Amino acid sequence: ETQSWAPTKQLALKELPGAYARLTKLKLSALVLLTEMGGFALAPGAFDWSAFGVTAAGTALCVAAANTYNQWIEIPYDAQMQRTKNRPLVSGEISPFRAWMFGTACGISGVALLAAAVNPTVALLGAGNIILYAGVYTPLKRHTLYNTWVGSLVGAIPPLMGWAAVTGSIDPQALVLAGVLFAWQFPHFNALSWNLRPDYSRAGYRMMSVTDPMLCRRVALRYTAALFPICIGSTLMGLTDTAFLVDSSLINAYFTYKAIQFYREGTDTSARKLFFASLWHLPATMLLLLLHKATDGPLALLFS
Incomplete structure (x- = not known):
């Protein structure tokens, strides 16, 4: 009898970091982080390396949360696409519950870090972008072509976070x-x-x-x-x-x-x-x- 299914892959401990990195869309996250850093470096004022590092860390956590929620929402649709069918949630490498917990932990810690160590403006931008990407853009993709404009707005926010980290304003x-x-x-x-x-x-x-x-x-x-x-x-x-x-x-x-x-x-x-x-x-x-x-x-x- 031909077997038409395959057992869920059980990851070894050493494979988990790579699976969670793919859950955050690591390459996309790096590009977003680059634009945030650019906004920080272009803002007027003395360059503060510690503030630069903390802002980057908080932004990275917010980006990881948004991308994780995006994959969590889109599991059944990613399974239908050649480009995304091997993502960790589709393949079963990470369970939906663990992904949700990971995204929530990243989001809360990222916003909290930005609020406590940078300023409230950056924290609000970080929280707002998580909501805009996961809560608005992601579901809109299946309803209207105007989702691209919302997605572009999401991409425009990280450099504002970098700028506001230095100046406290936009x-x-x-x-x-x-x-x-x-x-x-x-x-x-x-x-x-x-x-x-x-x-x-x-x-x-x-x-x-x-x-x-x-x-x-x-x-x-x-x-x-x-x-x-x-x-x-x-x-x-x-x-x-x-x-x-x-x-x-x-x-x-x-x-x-x-x-x-x-x-x-x-x-x-x-x-x-x-x-x-x-x-x-x-x-x-x-x-x-x-x-x-x-x-x-x-x-x-x-x-x-």
Whole structure:
């Protein structure tokens, strides 16, 4: 008799850290943490290494909580997708109860750490982002294509957390950082989701790439082009020096070129090229922002 099922894998103790790391979506968490650190480094004021470390630790715990809750909610849908069918909750490596407890422990400790060791503004942003990602974005994915806008808002909050950790408030200059992250999400995710249309369709997700492919391509181009005025705004608001206009325009032009190709062709190849361009565009933009920081930045100190 052919066996059509497989026993749940029992993890050895040494395998548990890796399973819980995958539960937190470690690569995505690292990218989010990078943007929070960028916001901290760009904020005005003396750089405090201890505050930097505590903010990063609290943010990492909040991100881990949000991603864990996301996987906990989406177990039956992840099981239908080729890309996610081997996640630890789907495979049974971690039980739903243990995952929920882990996410709750991360969320409570992360928000508590930010409230006690940083400031209430950062703690509220951290708690709000957990709720927004797990409680709003995650369920919206199966109901409306506008989930992508909510997801982009989630991605725009971490740099605000870094900024507020230094200043205690969300200043107009910080909104430039949030704007970069908000706009960047669209070409990044729309290009990613384009080649995953069969998976998303099978699981019932209402992504633009599935429900309105032309809108998916148009929105990717629109928000890629929006990076030009956002970066100009960083100089006009005194966040970066004038040279940033030139450097940021060069990488934004290439990014936009890839978005135009995706808009015109709508092929898997053009989507893949835009996605890979997004992977280096964000860290490159963050690096340029730091280099061209108007006050106390490396270039400002070098030429002062």
